Amino acid sequence: MSESLFPEKPAFMSHPLIKPDTVEQRLYQLNLAGKALEGSSLVVLPTGLGKTIIALFVIASRLQRFGGKALILSPTKPLVEQHAAFFKKVMALPEEEVLAFTGSISPTERERLWAQGKLIVSTPQVIENDILTRRIGLEDVSHITFDEAHRAVGNYAYTFIAEKYFESARNPHILGITASPGSSDEKISEVCEALHVQNVAVKTEKDRDVKPYVQEKEIEWLHVNLPAEMAEIRSYLEKIFNDRLAIIRNMGFSVGSGKYVSKKDLLLLQKKLQGEIRIGGDPAIFSAMSVVAEIMKVNHAVEMVETQGIEALRKYLEKLDAEASSSNASKAAKRLMDDLYMRKTLYRVKECDVEHPKLEVTRKIVCEQLEGNPDSRVIVFTNYRDSAEMVTNALSEVSGIIPVRFVGQGSRHKDKGLTQKKQVEILDRFRAGEYNVLVATSVAEEGLDIPATDLVLFYEPVPSEIRSIQRKGRTGRQHKGRVTVLVTKGTRDEAYYWSSKNKEKRMLNSMHGLEAVLGPKTSKKSAALSDFEGLSFVLDSTQNSKPDSRQDSKPELLENESEIWDKIESEDVDKHPDGDSSGLEDVRENGNGDREDTGMNLERSPGDSGKKEGNEKADANIKERQKTLVDFGAASGENSAEPLKIVVDHRETKCGVAKALDRLGMELSFMALEIGDYIVSDRLAVERKRTDDFASSLIDGKRNLFAQLSDLSRVYEKPVLIIEGEDLFTSRQINPNAIYGSLVSIAIDFGVSILYSRDEEETASILKILAKREQTENKREINPHGKKSASTLAEQQEYLISSISNIGPKAAKNLLSYFGSVEAVMRADIEELKKVKQIGPKTAARIREVLESPYKG
The missing domain is CATH 3.40.50.300 (P-loop containing nucleotide triphosphate hydrolases)
Incomplete structure (x- = not known):
């Protein structure tokens, strides 16, 4: 390895937006940053090798050239605070312009701070909510870094933010950074498509320019044996497991393809059964669903004893036992806990004092x-x-x-x-x-x-x-x-080990394959990194060591390093001070440049579907979706002179419906609604329930679905309930007749129209159709109104008493029943209070303390 490339005293980056002597120069980081500046990019680099430094270089370059703001998105508050502290330390920006946004900052304050900020580090959910509520705009954001970019799949906030960014930004540019994008081509392609990635750059710990910075990491696998006592407990659970499998197979359903039945096999069977229920399958399918629920519980218990130990299994079985003993227990839970072998398991777990050898x-x-x-x-x-x-x-x-x-x-x-x-x-x-x-x-x-x-x-x-x-x-x-x-030998620990190892190999192969297709071509001379004056450190350090160092050292360089040398030698800072003309940034804008035809292009310009003709390889890796109401709505070409409006309850920003409405061009207003989730007109309001919420509300009085629908039908002439999801009859193993009875009651007794949707996008499409009918065809105005029904006198009295610490609803009722009024409760002394059921000495003392203590507000 050439010493000139990795000097003992490393140089520091020199850039107007980076504080002097704060960031070490590493060639592979500059290499990756250069590639990232050629267009929106995904950079894959092992953990601990400075992905944040690469983001820093790219951010500094983009802000220097294009101005505006830069945004860094990170999944959690600890990561946001960590990144914000780093950028405040190294960036030559006023401290008040480097900001951290999390949910703990009020929306109004975030709106004010956004206007003054130059570099904002935030959780994605905060930015997503602020975009939806129009508190911020992305027009002048010249760069976004997506940390842990592998999260950019499905309905995660990253996908929505990237979509809105490319729709609205004047000069968009994205950098996705991750150590692990996923093992499958489909997953990696989904990430690339979501982030509008044009370039993929990969470095591993084995690359020659990375090796000097990699710390040795010793990895060892220690095998332990499962104790005989635990093996015995596992055998009881396996008997239950095999018994239930036999029942399922006797019903005519196949589970798995081999001897071993995995959790994935069980989930696939559960999904298949749910599908048959939706199309009106045999009632026996409900029985099969119940048995599958048992199998999954037992499967988890086996995993507990194999990989975690007796204490973890004991806690899990206690939860199952409590569930089976509750008034709203499912048949599966009761049947499982009544099984002879499960009773044996419970007995052996309670008397077993052997801990898992992993613990020692x-x-x-x-x-x-x-x-x-x-x-x-x-x-x-x-x-x-x-x-x-x-x-x-x-x-x-x-x-x-x-x-x-x-x-x-x-x-x-x-x-x-x-x-x-x-x-x-x-x-x-x-x-x-x-x-x-x-x-x-x-x-x-x-x-x-x-x-x-x-x-x-x-x-x-x-x-x-x-x-x-x-x-x-x-x-x-x-x-x-x-x-x-x-x-643990002979357990699923071993299966997980091999699964992870094989997936890591597949991921690396997939990434190198994608890099070969989407890796940036450097045949074009560029000024992408010209504003980093410190790039010349490579030349300076070699010249200091050898008179003819440039000629001597070049043959030893890696291929990518020699490309950087070419870039360095061709840089001319003064030639393009504004960064236009021949810069690599133009590649994204003109769509072609001098790039070679790669046969695969995941670039999406605003309004583009992200799939262009001839991209067969990309298309093969991206899952096709079934047509939904969203597709039909978009294809209909419906346009009205006035945009359709809808008022959304502010708590609904956490779901994907608001994002789907935004995509459909709806004008959204967010309010704290007392009644309904979505207001479509002065007479039509919608309550949305996911299938699991709906089913749970039937057995959990605290959810109060019928009170919500009662208020909805009382205040709005046209109340609507949208039930969203495809597992209404399977999410909680509730008797289908109970669900049908509830639906009939909602429609007949409450006069609420019931509509069904498969997912959040279909819910949004239904809402748009309702809005079009009300606002365009019937010329109705939006008017959120109505308040929840006032509590009865008894409910208000119970509320007053239960507001005292340690007093629950039942204890409050007991106190009021015993003393007859709120005033009498307040006057009672400790001895009198102790006579009431559920009121012990501590609770009685607490009541008197609250009532008698001086106010010190």
Whole structure:
């Protein structure tokens, strides 16, 4: 390796928008940035090698040449804050122009800040909502970086933002950065299409220009044996599993193609059964659905005992038992928990005190790491929250180990998630050394910059190549790292290991194939990186070492490096000060330039479908969609002089309907609606329910669907309920007759029209048709009005009492029934209060404390 290319004292980037002596120059980063500046690009680079630095180079170049704003999108608040801190540190911009946007900043404040910001780092959901509500526009945004770009699939916010960006921006340019875009050609093509990618650039740790910056990463696989006690418990579960499989097969349904039935096979069967129900299949299919639900529960229990241990299995079975004992339990849950072998399993789990050998191995490995290097940081990844808690508790018993559990925001059964503020606090304390072990679920897999992590331990392998790559990337960033994966022999751990390994190989092959087709051609001379004065460091360093260094060193260069040399030698900063004429940026605008015909072009200009004639290879990799109401609506060419309007409840911005309405050209207004989700006219309002929400509302009184529909029909002359989804009869294993009865009641008793849609796009199309009928044909105006029905006197009294801490609705009713009035409750002393059912000494004392304590507001 030529020493001149990697000097011992690396030079720093010199650019008007980058602070001096803050960013080291690395040739491969400049190489990738140069390619990215040729057009909207996807850059794939292993974790820890500076994807953010590449984004910095591209952002600085775009802002210098085209002005406007730059936007960086990152999936989570911790990542947003991490990136914002970095860019404030290195960019030569006033601090008030480098901003971080998250949901914790009010919409009004974001609108004000957007006007002053030059570089905005944000979560995508915030930007998506602000685009929909017209608080911000993307017209003057000259660049967007999509961090963790592999997320740009389906209905994720990235896809909508990219679409709106290319529709509205005067000079759009995108950079997608990721370490792991996916193993299938279809997935990678979907990402490229969503981000309007023209170029793909890939670097791996094995590339010669990257190798000097790669820290050694030792990867070891440790195999453990499943204890006999656990094997016995697994055998009981497998008996239940095989019994239910036999039932399904006797019904005439096939599951899987071989001996082993995977979770994927079960999901495919479930989907097939749902399809047969929708077209009016045999009632026996409902029985089959119920049996499949049992099989999936048992399958998960087997995974628990094989890969997690007795404690994790115990917690899962306790949840199942609680579910089966509840008043709204499904038949599947009750039948499963009454099974003889399940009762045996419960008995053996309760008396078994053998822990999974992984737990002891984890303690030993972490202990050895911290004893050898007390300043180490360790991350232990687990797939499940229960396992994370179990591992955290086990490690906390060992002297010298200070572990902390790191999970997502969502709350589960008796398990409250971490707020984003708490997540940021935990990571800061982990970096500072207050905690030395982070026991994390998937929430810590992406992007987190924790340079000192010396060891990453997988409590189990993951079958996803993206997640596996992301996890491994948490170590070996600034010095040697170590990755240890625990595998239980003869279990699905081994299947997951091979699955992940094969997918990683396929991903690399796919990426190199795509790079060959979409990689930028550098035969054209360019000024794309001319504003980086520091590029000359390569020439300077070689000239300092050898008189004829340019001639001597060139034969040793890699192919890509020699191309950069050609670029450097041809740069002329003064020739095109505004960056037009012969710059590589023109390639995107003229569509051709001097580029060779690659036979595959995923570029989409505004209004373009993203698929051009002759792109057969791309078309083969992009899934075709069935025609929906959206397609027919767009094909009809309906145009009215006045745009159709619709008022949307502000909570609906979280779903995809508002985005689909925006695509259909609807003029949206967002309000806090007390009644209805969408207001179409002064007489027509719509309540939207997903099938799972609808089914749940029938067995959960708190959801209060019928009260919502009662208000809707009371206030609006034409009330409409849209039920969205295709699993109305299968989402909660509710008796079909109960669902039919509810639908009849809604239509007959409440006078509400019921419409059905397959997905969010079809819901949007139905809403557009309703708006056209009301506003264009019937000339109706939009008028959101009406408030929820006033609470009854009894409900208001119950509300007053239940607002006191620790008083639930039942306790409030008991107090009012016992004392007869709110005033009497307030006057009662502790001894009197304790006489009421569900009111103990602590609750009684709390009531008196609230009533008697002086107000200190």
